[in-house]
Amino acid sequence: MTTAAAPPAEAAKAPRTRFRAPELSPRQNLVVAVAVIGFAIILPLFLDSGGNVMNNLVLAAAYVVMALGLNIIVGFAGLLDLGYVAFFAIGAYVMGYFGSGFWSNAGGGEGVHFLVGGPVENLPGIHFNFLIVLVLAVIATTIAGIIIGLPTLRLRGDYIAIVTLAFGEIIGRIAINGDEIKLFGGTLTAGRQGITPVDKVDLPFFERFQSLNLRPWYWLALAMVVLVLFVNFRLRDSRLGRAWIALREDEVAAASMGVPLVKTKLLAYGTGAAFGGMSGAFLASYLNTVNADQFQFAFSIFILAMIILGGLGSIWGVVLGAVVLSAINNYFIPDVFNDVPSKIGLDFDLTELSFGIFGFLLVIMMILRPEGLLPQRRRQLELEEGVGAEDAIEAKL
Amino acid sequence: MAAASLPAAQPGPLRAARSFLGQYGLILVLLILPVAFAIQDLSDTGNLTRLGNNIVDGLSNGAIWALVAIGYTLVYGIIELINFAHGDVFMLGSFVAAGFFGTIGLSEGMGAVGLVLGLALTLLVVMVVQGTTNVMIERVAYRPLRAAPRLAPLITAVGFSFILQNVGLLWRGGSPEGIADLINSQHELFTLFGVPITNGDLLAIFVTIPLVFAMSMFINHSRLGKAMRATAQDPEAAKLMGINVDTTISLTFLLGGMLAGAAGLIYALYQTTIWYFQGFTAGLIAFTAAVMGGIGNVRGAVLGGFIIGMIQQMIDNRDSLGPLQMGPSWTPVYVFAYLVLIMVFKPSGLLGEQTREAG
Numbered sequence: 001m002t003t004a005a006a007p008p009a010e011a012a013k014a015p016r017t018r019f020r021a022p023e024l025s026p027r028q029n030l031v032v033a034v035a036v037i038g039f040a041i042i043l044p045l046f047l048d049s050g051g052n053v054m055n056n057l058v059l060a061a062a063y064v065v066m067a068l069g070l071n072i073i074v075g076f077a078g079l080l081d082l083g084y085v086a087f088f089a090i091g092a093y094v095m096g097y098f099g100s101g102f103w104s105n106a107g108g109g110e111g112v113h114f115l116v117g118g119p120v121e122n123l124p125g126i127h128f129n130f131l132i133v134l135v136l137a138v139i140a141t142t143i144a145g146i147i148i149g150l151p152t153l154r155l156r157g158d159y160i161a162i163v164t165l166a167f168g169e170i171i172g173r174i175a176i177n178g179d180e181i182k183l184f185g186g187t188l189t190a191g192r193q194g195i196t197p198v199d200k201v202d203l204p205f206f207e208r209f210q211s212l213n214l215r216p217w218y219w220l221a222l223a224m225v226v227l228v229l230f231v232n233f234r235l236r237d238s239r240l241g242r243a244w245i246a247l248r249e250d251e252v253a254a255a256s257m258g259v260p261l262v263k264t265k266l267l268a269y270g271t272g273a274a275f276g277g278m279s280g281a282f283l284a285s286y287l288n289t290v291n292a293d294q295f296q297f298a299f300s301i302f303i304l305a306m307i308i309l310g311g312l313g314s315i316w317g318v319v320l321g322a323v324v325l326s327a328i329n330n331y332f333i334p335d336v337f338n339d340v341p342s343k344i345g346l347d348f349d350l351t352e353l354s355f356g357i358f359g360f361l362l363v364i365m366m367i368l369r370p371e372g373l374l375p376q377r378r379r380q381l382e383l384e385e386g387v388g389a390e391d392a393i394e395a396k397l
Numbered sequence: 398m399a400a401a402s403l404p405a406a407q408p409g410p411l412r413a414a415r416s417f418l419g420q421y422g423l424i425l426v427l428l429i430l431p432v433a434f435a436i437q438d439l440s441d442t443g444n445l446t447r448l449g450n451n452i453v454d455g456l457s458n459g460a461i462w463a464l465v466a467i468g469y470t471l472v473y474g475i476i477e478l479i480n481f482a483h484g485d486v487f488m489l490g491s492f493v494a495a496g497f498f499g500t501i502g503l504s505e506g507m508g509a510v511g512l513v514l515g516l517a518l519t520l521l522v523v524m525v526v527q528g529t530t531n532v533m534i535e536r537v538a539y540r541p542l543r544a545a546p547r548l549a550p551l552i553t554a555v556g557f558s559f560i561l562q563n564v565g566l567l568w569r570g571g572s573p574e575g576i577a578d579l580i581n582s583q584h585e586l587f588t589l590f591g592v593p594i595t596n597g598d599l600l601a602i603f604v605t606i607p608l609v610f611a612m613s614m615f616i617n618h619s620r621l622g623k624a625m626r627a628t629a630q631d632p633e634a635a636k637l638m639g640i641n642v643d644t645t646i647s648l649t650f651l652l653g654g655m656l657a658g659a660a661g662l663i664y665a666l667y668q669t670t671i672w673y674f675q676g677f678t679a680g681l682i683a684f685t686a687a688v689m690g691g692i693g694n695v696r697g698a699v700l701g702g703f704i705i706g707m708i709q710q711m712i713d714n715r716d717s718l719g720p721l722q723m724g725p726s727w728t729p730v731y732v733f734a735y736l737v738l739i740m741v742f743k744p745s746g747l748l749g750e751q752t753r754e755a756g
Contacts, residue, residue, distance in 0.1 A: 080548065151741045157547075158479060162688060163740045166733035169681065173730045180722055297677075301555050308552050352567065359559025363538050366553045370545030 026237075032316070033229065040222055044215045052335060054214040058286060060326040061221035062279045067306040067322035068228045068315070069275025074304065075313035075376075076241060077268035078248030079152070080161040083168020084303050086148065087141045087273045089175055089295040091280025094137040096195035096290035101125030105185050118208045120199050130201045130285065137281035138274045145273025146266050153262055156251075168300050175292035194291030201285050209285075217286055224282065225319075228275050232315050235271070244268055245313075302329070309365055311372025320373055333357055422742040426735070427704060433718055434711055449592040451710040457598045457667060459706020460605035464660035465683035466690070466698035467612065468531075468653030474629045474693035475649045481554040482534055484680020485561035486654055490527045490661020491671045492568055494519055495576045503579055512579065516666075520604070523658040531654025532647050540643065558677075565673030573672040580666050597667040604663055608656060609699055615652075616695060625649055629693065678729070682709070685736045691746030700747060705732060 024032060047053050066088065073081045096102055106112045106126050113121050115129035128136070148167045152160045178189030189195075201209045201220060209216050235241045243264045246254040255261050284290045302325065310321025333354040365373075418425075431448070438447050465487050472480045503515040538553040582597035616622035627635040628645045636642050664679075665671050686705040690697025712731050715723045723731075739746065 074548075151737055155740060155744055158473075158477065159740060159744055161479065162684075163737055165681075166685075166736040166740075170730050170733045170737075173727070173733075177722070177726050177730075297681075305552055305555070308546075308548050312546065312548065353563060355566070356560045356563025359556040359563065362556030362559070363553045366545075366549050366556070367538070367541050370542050370549040 029233065036319075037222070037226055040225075041219070044218050049215050050212045051214075052331070054218060056327065056331045058214055058218045058221050059283075059330055060323050061218060061225050062283050062286070063303065063306065063326045064319050064322040065221070065224050065228050065279040065282075066276050066303050067310070067318050068225075068232050069272045069279070070303050071272075071307045071313065071315070071318045072232065072235065072244075072275075073268050073272035075307055075318065076236065076244040076248065077265065078244075079149075079265065079268060080157065080164075081269075081272070082161045082165035082297075082300055082304065083148070083171075084164075084272075084276055085295050085297065085299040086164075086168045086171040087144065087276030088280040088283070088299065089171050090141050090144050091137040091277030092284035092290045092294070093175070093189065093195075094140050094277065095133050095198060095281040095284035096190075098126050098128040098133045098136060099130065099199040099285065100127075100195050100197065100290075102190065102195045103184070103186055115204075116199070116202055118202060120202075127199055130199070130203060134278060134281055137277040141273040141277025141280070142270040144277075145269040145271075148273075149266050149269035153265060165297070165300075169297060172292070172295040172297070175295050178292070189292060190290070192292050194289045194293075195284075196289040196291075198284050198288050198290060200288075201282075211288065221282060221286075224278060228278075229315065229319075231271075236315065240264070240267060248313075305362055309362075309372060311375035314372065314374050314376035317372050317374030317376065324373070328361060329354075329358060418742070423739060423747060426738050426742060427708075430708060430711060430718075430731075434715070437718065444591070446591045447714070448711070449590060451714050452707050453589075453592050453594060453598055454714075455707030455710035456703060457601035457706070458710060459686075459703035460601040461660045461664050461667070461702075462679070462683045462686050462706050463699040463702025464605055464608065464656045464663070465679060466686040466702045467609070467695055468657045469680075469684050469687040470690070470692055470695060470698040471625075471649050471653050473687070475625065475646055476539070476550075478539065478550050478554065479684065480653075481551070481680065482538075482557035482561060483531075483653065483657060484676035484678075484683065485558050485565070486527055486531050486534075486676070487657040487661050487664070487679055487683075488565055488671075488673065488676030489530065489561055490523050490658035491665040491675065492565055492661070492673075493526050493658070494523045494662040494665045495569075495671055497522055498577060498579065503577070505577060505579060505581070516579070516662075520659060520662055523662045524655040525658075527658025527661065528651045528655035531650040531657070535647060535650040540646075558680075562673055562676065565676075569671070569673065571673065573670050575670050576665060578669045582667055582669060601663050601667055604659060608659055609695075612652065612656065613695055621645070621648055681729075682732060685732055688736060689739055689746055691748040694746070694748050697746055697748035705735075708732065708735065 044054060044057065047057075066084070069087070070081060070084050073079050073084075101111075101124055103112075103126050104124050106124070109124055111122070111124040112126045114127070114132065116127045120127045148164060152163045155163065175189050176191055179187045179191035179193070181188040200211065201217070203220070206216065209220075243254065243259045246257065246259055247261070247264055251261065254264075287294075303322075306322040306325045307318045308321070309325060310319065311317030434451075435445060435448055438445055465483065468483050468486070469480060472478055472483070497519045498515075501515055501518065503512065503519070507515070534557050538557050539550045542550045542553060580596045580600055582595060582600075584596045585593040586596060586599065587594055616625060624635070624640045624645045625648065627638065627640055628642055632642050635645070664675070682705055683702065686701035687698045688701070689704060690699070690701030692698075709728050709732060712723050712728045713725045717723050
C-alpha cells in the first residue's frame with residue numbers, strides 16, 4: 001500500500017525541477033513576439049519558393065491559427081471540444097460555396113461574381129473576393145460555434161466533450177453524404193469527390209496567388225497568425241479572458257462572483273470557432289479542394305494534441321505545439337525519415353507506419369511532459385498544488 | 398445536478414410537464430423512430446415483419462456493442478477517462494480470433510463438436526490476450542499520468558488508438574477482409590412470428606448473456622468487485638481502507654479488455670468481415686451506448702448497447718423516412734443525434750441515478 005502511494009507524490013514534485021516557461025511581462029512578450037514574427041517573415045526568402053519546406057510552413061501556419069482558436073475554447077474556458085473539425089469543415093465549405101464553380105447554375109449559368117478579377121470573372125459558379133469569403137466563413141462558424149455550444153451549457157467536463165464530438169461527427173458525415181441531398185439544383189456538398197478547383201486567394205492590390213509560388217500564401221497565413229495571436233493576448237488579459245479562466249477553475253464560484261455563464265461560454269465557443277473557420281477557408285483555397293474525407297475525427301484530435309502538447313492555455317506553448325506536430329506529421333514522417341529503414345537494412349515503407357509513429361510520439365511526449373512543452377505558469381501552479389477542484393480529485397489517485 | 402440549478406418556483410402544469418419530461422423524455426425520444434417505422438411498415442406491407450427482423454438483428458449487433466460498452470463504462474466509472482483505445486482493443490480481438498482460427502485449423506467442414514470446442518478455446522485465448530493488452534496499455538499510458546493534468550491521459554489514449562490501428566493495418570492490410578464463415582452465420586434456424594432467427598443471432602445472445610451475467614456477479618458479489626466499486630466511488634477513501642487502488646484499476650482494464658476481446662470474436666463470426674478501422678466506429682457507437690445507459694453503470698451499458706443496436710439496424714435497413722435520408726451511410730448521423738438529445742434531455746442516461754452514487 002505504501003509503495004502504491006509513493007509514486008504519485010514523487011510525480012507531483014518532479015515538474016518543479018524541470019524547465020518552465022518564464023512568466024513574461026507585456027513588454028517582454030512584445031519583444032518575443034516581434035522577434036519570432038520577424039524571423040518568420042524573412043524565413044521564406046532563404047527557401048525554395050515552391051518547395052516542400054515552404055508547403056509545410058504554410059500548413060503549419062494555418063494549423064497554428066486553428067490551434068490558437070481551439071486554445072480559447074479548451075485552454076482558456078476549459079470546455080473540452082472534441083469536434084473542432086466541424087469548424088474547419090464549415091469554413092472550408094463557405095470557401096467552396098462562394099469561391100468555386102460548385103453552384104454551376106448560379107446566375108442562370110453565367111455565374112455570380114463580386115469584386116473578383118483575373119481568370120475567374122467569367123467562370124460559372126459563385127465567385128466572391130477572398131476577404132469577403134473570409135468574413136462569411138467567420139460569421140458562419142461563429143453561429144455554428146454558438147449553436148453547438150448551446151446544448152452543452154448545462155453539462156460539465158467530459159460530457160461537453162461527448163456532445164462536441166457528436167456534432168463534429170454529424171457534420172463530417174453530412175459532408176460525406178451531402179451529395180445525396182438535392183439543393184437549389186445542385187447538391188449540398190460534393191461528398192468524397194470534393195469541390196475542386198477552388199479559387200486561389202485574390203487580395204486587393206495584389207496579384208492572384210499562384211500554386212507554384214508559395215511565399216504569398218505563407219505571408220497571408222502568417223498575417224492571420226499575427227491577428228489571432230494579437231486577439232489571443234488581448235482577450236487573455238481582458239475582462240472576458242479573466243472570466244474564462246475563472247470559469248475554467250470553478251464554475252460555481254465564477255457564477256457567484258457575477259460572471260454570466262451563458263454569455264461567457266458562448267463567447268468562447270464563438271470566438272474559437274471563428275478562427276477555425278478562417279483557417280478552414282484559407283486551407284480550402286490553398287489545398288484547392290473541399291473534400292469530405294478531410295473532415296475526420298482524427299483532425300480534431302490532431303489540433304487538440306497540438307494545444308495539449310504545447311501546454312493548455314499557454315499561447316506560445318500552443319504555437320510551438322502546432323509547429324512541432326505539423327512538422328512531425330507532414331514533414332518528418334513522410335519526407336525526412338522515410339528512407340531510414342532502407343539505410344539500416346530493413347525493408348518496409350515508413351509511411352505505412354506514420355499513424356502508429358504519430359500515436360507513439362503522442363504517448364511518449366505526454367508521459368515525459370504531461371503539462372506540455374511550455375506550460376502556462378498559472379496553470380502549472382494549480383496542477384501542483386491542487387487548487388482546482390477537479391484537479392484535486394485527480395491528485396488523490 | 399443540472400436539475401437542481403433550475404429555478405424551483407414555477408407554475409404547476411409547467412413543473413409537472415418538466416418533471417415528466419425529465420423522467421420519461423429520453424424514453425419518448427427513443428421511441429419516436431421505432432414507432433414511425435412501425436407506422437410506415439404497416440401502411441406499406443400490412444405487417445411488422447421487417448421491423449421484427451431489424452429488432453432481432455439489432456439485438457445481436459447490440460450484444461456486441463454491449464460488451465464493448467461495458468469496457469468504456471467500467472473505465473470511466475473508475476478513472477473518469479474516455480478510453481479511446483478501447484474500440485481498437487475490440488478490433489484486435491477480431492484479428493486475434495481470425496488469426497487463431499487459422500492456427501488451430503478451424504474450418505467450416507468440421508464437425509459440430511470440434512467447432513464448438515475450437516471456438517470455446519478461441520474465446521478463451523482472445524479474452525486472455527485482449528485483457529492483457531488492455532492492462533498493458535493502462536500500465537504504460539495511463540498509470541504514469543495519474544497526477545498529470547486531466548487531459549493528458551486522453552491524449553495518450555488517442556495515441557494508443559492510433560498505434561493499435563497501425564498494428565491492425567500492418568497485420569491484415571488496409572481493406573476489409575472476408576474470413577471463413579465458421580458458424581454459417583446467416584443460416585436460418587427457425588422463425589419466430591415470421592422473423593427468421595439465424596445461427597449468428599443465437600451465438601451473439603448466448604455468448605453475451607452469460608458473460609454479462611458473470612461480470613455483474615463478479616462486480617456485485619466478489620471481494621475484488623467490491624474493491625472496484627469502492628474505488629469508483631472514492632479512490633482516496635478506498636486507499637485508506639486498504640484497497641490497492643492500482644491493482645483495482647488494472648483489474649478493471651483486464652475485465653474491459655476481456656469483454657472487448659469476446660465482442661471481437663463474436664463480431665468476426667457474425668459479420669465474417671474484419672477491418673482495421675472497425676474499432677473506431679464501434680468504439681464511438683459503444684461509447685454512445687454507455688452514455689445512453691448512464692456512464693459508470695454496467696446494466697445501463699448493456700441496455701444502451703441493445704437499444705443502439707436496434708436503432709442502428711432499423712436505420713441501416715431503410716432508405717428514407719419522410720424527408721429524412723437513411724441507410725448505412727447515414728446511420729452515424731442518427732446515432733450521434735441521439736447522443737446529443739440524451740445529453741440535452743437526460744445527461745445521466747437511462748439508468749443514471751445509480752451512476753451518481755457511484756461517482
